[in-house]
Amino acid sequence: MQLGAAHVSHRYGPLPVLDDVSLTVATGEVVAIVGPSGCGKSTLLRILGGLERPSAGRAETAGAPPEGSLNPVTFVFQDFALLPWRSVAGNVRLGLEASGLPARTIDAMVADALVRTGLTDFAKAWPRQLSGGMKQRVGIARALAVRPAILLMDEPLSALDAQTRALLMDDLVRLHAGGDIGSVYVTHNLDEAVRLADRIIVLSRRPGRVRAEIAIAIPRPERRMDDPVLARHAAGLWDLIRDDAAAADRELADG
Amino acid sequence: MAEPAEVAFRGDLLTPRTRRWAGVLALIGLIGLWQVGSSTGALDPVLAPSPAEVWQALAGMARSGELWQHVAASLGRLAGGFALGATAGIVFGLAIGLSSLVRSPGVALVSALFPVPKIALLPLFIIWFGIGEGSKVATIAFGSFFPTVVATYAAVDGVDRSLVRMGRAFGLSAGAIVRKIVLPGALPGILAGLRIAASIAIVLLVAAEMIGANRGIGALVLAAGNLMQSDRLIAGVVMLSVLGLCVAGVLGYAERKLTDWR
Numbered sequence: 440m441q442l443g444a445a446h447v448s449h450r451y452g453p454l455p456v457l458d459d460v461s462l463t464v465a466t467g468e469v470v471a472i473v474g475p476s477g478c479g480k481s482t483l484l485r486i487l488g489g490l491e492r493p494s495a496g497r498a499e500t501a502g503a504p505p506e507g508s509l510n511p512v513t514f515v516f517q518d519f520a521l522l523p524w525r526s527v528a529g530n531v532r533l534g535l536e537a538s539g540l541p542a543r544t545i546d547a548m549v550a551d552a553l554v555r556t557g558l559t560d561f562a563k564a565w566p567r568q569l570s571g572g573m574k575q576r577v578g579i580a581r582a583l584a585v586r587p588a589i590l591l592m593d594e595p596l597s598a599l600d601a602q603t604r605a606l607l608m609d610d611l612v613r614l615h616a617g618g619d620i621g622s623v624y625v626t627h628n629l630d631e632a633v634r635l636a637d638r639i640i641v642l643s644r645r646p647g648r649v650r651a652e653i654a655i656a657i658p659r660p661e662r663r664m665d666d667p668v669l670a671r672h673a674a675g676l677w678d679l680i681r682d683d684a685a686a687a688d689r690e691l692a693d694g
Numbered sequence: 695m696a697e698p699a700e701v702a703f704r705g706d707l708l709t710p711r712t713r714r715w716a717g718v719l720a721l722i723g724l725i726g727l728w729q730v731g732s733s734t735g736a737l738d739p740v741l742a743p744s745p746a747e748v749w750q751a752l753a754g755m756a757r758s759g760e761l762w763q764h765v766a767a768s769l770g771r772l773a774g775g776f777a778l779g780a781t782a783g784i785v786f787g788l789a790i791g792l793s794s795l796v797r798s799p800g801v802a803l804v805s806a807l808f809p810v811p812k813i814a815l816l817p818l819f820i821i822w823f824g825i826g827e828g829s830k831v832a833t834i835a836f837g838s839f840f841p842t843v844v845a846t847y848a849a850v851d852g853v854d855r856s857l858v859r860m861g862r863a864f865g866l867s868a869g870a871i872v873r874k875i876v877l878p879g880a881l882p883g884i885l886a887g888l889r890i891a892a893s894i895a896i897v898l899l900v901a902a903e904m905i906g907a908n909r910g911i912g913a914l915v916l917a918a919g920n921l922m923q924s925d926r927l928i929a930g931v932v933m934l935s936v937l938g939l940c941v942a943g944v945l946g947y948a949e950r951k952l953t954d955w956r
Contacts, residue, residue, distance in 0.1 A: 488863055510865050520860035524878045524955040533874070534864040565955050585864065 440588040447496035455646035467618040471632035474642030475684040513587035517594040521566040528562040534585040552584035572603035644683035743925040751925040767909035775834025787846020812837040830902040837898040838891040845887020849880035
């Protein structure tokens with residue numbers, strides 16, 4: 440399955456945030472979107488996921504979703520968005536409850552998602568008892584449970600400390616090893632982008648336009664944090680973004 | 695370097711500690727002091743009967759069954775009025791919180807009627823529902839309704855929108871979002887509103903029972919006052935305190951049970 444944006448432009452009232460952005464992502468692929476703050480990265484992701492209607496252009500899918508997929512395009516949120524009154528298992532179950540599947544099948548799917556994210560021992564815990572990293576693992580388990588083809592990840596590691604981020608990054612690399620899931624990964628962290636993505640799309644300052652698209656040739660599982668090629672990629676990205684980021688930093692919030 | 699000195703500690707904050715026994719001791723101490731005052735004759739027995747006399751009055755009424763008649767009458771009115779008002783309040787509050795159709799008209803209506811002291815409506819309710827139970831239950835229901843409405847729609851407004859968006863992103867229907875996200879998210883706020891509503895309901899209960907009732911704790915207190923029976927009067931007040939504590943206890947228990955995830 441493929442998910443894409445076709446000539447998407449968006450404005451909030453008089454404020455243009457996206458200008459003619461096109462991209463596609465296919466199952467098995469990770470596309471990172473980077474850019475200075477306020478460049479419309481998160482808006483683009485919400486448009487791709489159908490949570491927001493673009494002012495012009497459209498989000499589109501091509502190809503059939505994988506068999507048994509309950510929610511082919513699924514979000515992982517920066518703030519986790521867990522229901523505090525549901526246990527870990529209850530949160531993972533949420534997206535399966537309206538599926539009409541027999542309860543035993545749902546139980547098995549929840550258990551499977553918990554195993555894949557290493558959460559089995561925490562099934563009965565409340566969200567408030569979990570560290571940030573475990574909360575995001577619940578977010579990922581909840582997304583995996585509905586058998587997605589494409590994950591839309593909005594800064595999924597930004598609320599976590601650096602060490603937890605490194606651990607979760609390893610999880611995300613493993614998650615994409617099977618080749619049955621594609622992702623759009625929005626981040627402001629260039630190291631995360633070069634570690635995870637097959638392609639990196641650089642957006643300009645508001646209104647966001649596609650400034651560059653960079654492919655990373657090293658296979659994902661072989662990438663090391665200290666790889667000089669990856670470091671050069673990250674430095675190159677920073678050269679592209681730096682001036683825009685500096686300008687965005689000096690902009691007043693109300694435009 | 696000179697002799698090292700310890701850095702002065704300045705991390706203590708205003709953090710009063712809870713000591714259960716001190717609370718119990720304060721109550722016992724006050725009653726003891728009161729009893730001593732009565733026994734030594736420092737307190738006029740007509741104006742301020744001793745705790746022992748109040749206890750005797752209470753025990754006497756309990757033995758004769760009179761007390762239970764008053765308590766039962768009050769409890770019936772309170773439960774009926776509060777259940778009506780709180781249920782209607784939650785339903786209406788949810789409608790304001792969820793429907794653009796109801797929101798503005800509903801808020802206008804609630805804002806206009808909320809400041810009216812509900813006891814002022816008792817004469818009107820007597821005209822409408824008669825001097826019997828109807829007018830009393832209606833006053834209590836009306837009084838419990840408003841704080842519940844306001845708390846409910848504020849609680850619905852306060853539900854984290856990112857959770858609602860998450861529900862949408864996972865394909866939940868509007869009904870499922872209300873049931874699984876909005877209602878549980880608003881529950882703590884609704885329960886806080888019910889506490890306030892319950893305390894207002896007790897005030898209105900007593901006031902309504904002082905106007906045209908033969909049974910009920912409010913009627914007992916008023917009648918005792920008219921006859922200068924200050925021991926029975928204070929016994930009635932003690933029962934009101936117990937009633938208030940019981941209601942708060944029940945609501946507190948429900949709150950702990952329903953929001954054990956917090």
